[in-house]
Amino acid sequence: MNRPVDMAASLDLGLPWNNRFAQLGEAFYSHRPPTPLPSPHWVGTSPAVADLLGLDRAWLASPAALDAFTGNLPIAGTQPLASVYSGHQFGHWAGQLGDGRAILLGEVDAGSGPQEVQLKGAGLTPYSRMGDGRAVLRSSIREFLCSEAMHALGIPTSRALCVTGSPAPVRREEIETAAVVTRVAPSFIRFGHFEHFSHHGLHDELRQLADYVIDRFYPACREVPGSAYAALLEAVSARTAGMVAQWQAVGFCHGVMNTDNMSILGLTIDYGPFQFLDAFNPGHICNHSDTGGRYAYNRQPNIAYWNLFALGQALLPLMDDQQQALDALEPYKALMPAALQRRMNDKLGLTRVEDGDADLTESLMKLMAADAVDFTIFWRRLSHAVAGPIESVRDLFLQREVFDTWATRWRDRLQSQPGFDAAATQARMLQTNPNVVLRNHLGEIAIQRAKQGDFSELARLQNALEHPFEELPGQEDLAAFPPDWASQIEISCSS
Structure with a gap:
């Protein structure tokens, strides 16, 4: 039987752990403690996430914290496990998947609400398949930075408490070094969890999981006439529509929108090959492994619907008929474009x-x-x-007369708003349209310096990304045009 870690042999963080996911039973996971790494060192920390969990900021810099969040020191009250799920990858059924390199420590009853804490890159699990259970420094830095950047932009996301590194070698396209990201979210349950139990005919477990999610995160679904499970599907669809609209509005591309990477809570999770657009290209593909362009920028809204349809198929055993699922999905077709247009109007200063x-x-x-x-x-x-x-906007265009025509339409539309005030509109737009985003080249510069043991650029970039709407002195280079070499950066599924 899986039991919480023995307090006598572990570190007590003083956090109120409540391992609710583990209480679902061992059909949902395998017990798996983290595998230690040699000679760990700090890479980066997020004091804001420490506050979220109720951890002392000063303690977060301690050797004990370093060992705990590298997986080298057990944490009292936790119940480490790797969950099982399945999913569709690049549109094809991939069968059983699961946490191949992520280990859920447990759930903290934080003041702002329960938060699961997970170590990514913490070693082999029963679901690692042909992998090694590890994460490398470059991908861990990208996830850490992007998690916190997305939060600062107001986009629903998992968070990242810290990154630790180790000289332990990890083989990808070349030999790299290991790292562990401590990531945080109210839940890491994915569409793929439901697909797993549905595909294998485990309908009791499917119902148990759905009831757990409804009771924990969507209690209003119990009050909706008809099927609570159809109501869940509709609620998840609405959250997903809102999230993807926010992605599109800031030019964010998620490079691996597989069903196993889709959060049941409408959070952005699993930051692998992602990108914020440089030059605007609606068909931009940010994942070098995505040879067919399935997850190109302009396809994201339809792919989200495809994934929701797969979730609906997984939930069918809990519904009266297929029509209930189709009816629950139908609102997405209007919600998504409406949410995106509201976001674009905000960007344009239109109320x-x-x-x-x-x-x-x-x-x-x-x-x-x-x-x-x-x-x-x-x-x-x-x-x-x-x-x-x-003029500074006009200078961005080659077809300047065409832009002039558009700009006249825009100004006329702005000034037609009741009580239009230019200064107030400008202030709103400056809090909507970020000055700094995590461009690939900025992340690459921080990564290359981190590989040399210099984490100062990572810290500088992190500070700017945590204040994306501010124009901070000395950080003008972070808001500048990308260098020519930026277009040559390739990010793949191994990143």
């Missing part, structure tokens, strides 16, 4: 959606694509142009 706004947005995006305009810089400059000259 409500009116007829013609979709055309205003679409004509702009076509022009940006045709001239390969830098996505983040365009929106930031446009924000400043509300109460100032527009």
